[in-house]
Amino acid sequence: MELIKFIQEYSDEQKCKMLFKTYRDKVGIICKKCGHKEHYWQQSIDQYECKGCGFRTTLRSGTLLEASKLPYSYWVITIFLMSIAKKSFSALQIQHLLGHKRYEPVWFMMQKIRVAMGNRDSKYKLDGQVELDDAFIETVKTGSKPKETKSKRGRGSSKQAKVMVMAKLESGKTSGQAITRGKKNRSFRYVKMQVVNDLSSDSINDVLRNKVTKKSSLITDGWTGYQKLNTIVKKHHYYTIPSKLADKVLPWVHTMIANVKRNILGNHHWVSDTYLQNYLNEFCYKTNRRYYGSKLWERLLVAAVEDAWYGKIIYVNG
Numbered sequence: 096m097e098l099i100k101f102i103q104e105y106s107d108e109q110k111c112k113m114l115f116k117t118y119r120d121k122v123g124i125i126c127k128k129c130g131h132k133e134h135y136w137q138q139s140i141d142q143y144e145c146k147g148c149g150f151r152t153t154l155r156s157g158t159l160l161e162a163s164k165l166p167y168s169y170w171v172i173t174i175f176l177m178s179i180a181k182k183s184f185s186a187l188q189i190q191h192l193l194g195h196k197r198y199e200p201v202w203f204m205m206q207k208i209r210v211a212m213g214n215r216d217s218k219y220k221l222d223g224q225v226e227l228d229d230a231f232i233e234t235v236k237t238g239s240k241p242k243e244t245k246s247k248r249g250r251g252s253s254k255q256a257k258v259m260v261m262a263k264l265e266s267g268k269t270s271g272q273a274i275t276r277g278k279k280n281r282s283f284r285y286v287k288m289q290v291v292n293d294l295s296s297d298s299i300n301d302v303l304r305n306k307v308t309k310k311s312s313l314i315t316d317g318w319t320g321y322q323k324l325n326t327i328v329k330k331h332h333y334y335t336i337p338s339k340l341a342d343k344v345l346p347w348v349h350t351m352i353a354n355v356k357r358n359i360l361g362n363h364h365w366v367s368d369t370y371l372q373n374y375l376n377e378f379c380y381k382t383n384r385r386y387y388g389s390k391l392w393e394r395l396l397v398a399a400v401e402d403a404w405y406g407k408i409i410y411v412n413g
Contacts, residue, residue, distance in 0.1 A: 178392040213376030226348040231255035234368040262347040
């Protein structure tokens, strides 16, 4: 949807509330008390009343908006902006655009939306040919500032979070062939990223079991942590390659790593190690739905309505 059209259609709080209710009605209401699915809408108090037991459910209950005091218009506008932006918005930018006085509620709202994005992607597993590699993304310890976080330089320092990156390939030549004439030899469709505590074989396998199907064919470098992958997937192709040629053999996974690093550095400058997974969720969600166009905003509204039933939502990785 174009920005001008969005402003015309959702110009006030009441219109945004009714938009949210429209999507809530499409998804359906489940009574917390008796499990009944049919309800009356009590317009005078903005609540649903169960036809079975009479229990009442607020419009926000069981959604991302539960326990939030921010207006519906804030949520609708933020979801719209986060969906149309190719990269991302910082919480400070959104705060200025909304004209809100406090930073923390806006930041927390955006984190809840990012968690919802991750919940949607977690419902699907990658199959077929999948490139796999690890990445190290610089973060800041929770409660400290960037300059206060000191560590040694190099691979795997305490200042860098370890992330497993998976890129599903659609078609092209066989695995391991180099890029020719500046073009990748196979096309790319989906990506998944997961923060891990370490890069041991057991930790990597635990992540892959939830991210890829058993029929997948994994393509990796010769890292020792990948030695046991053939126990959880159909095929495992690994290549012992110099670091300078890694982006030639694993082109798409390295492209995704570079893109997410630029996204974080350019828009957020630095992120906390505690909430890094949320930012990865946003990047993967929008990359995987890059062909959705205007439907991306609608899908994100559905996610806001469906997720966080009864307030059971995890904001911290691990």
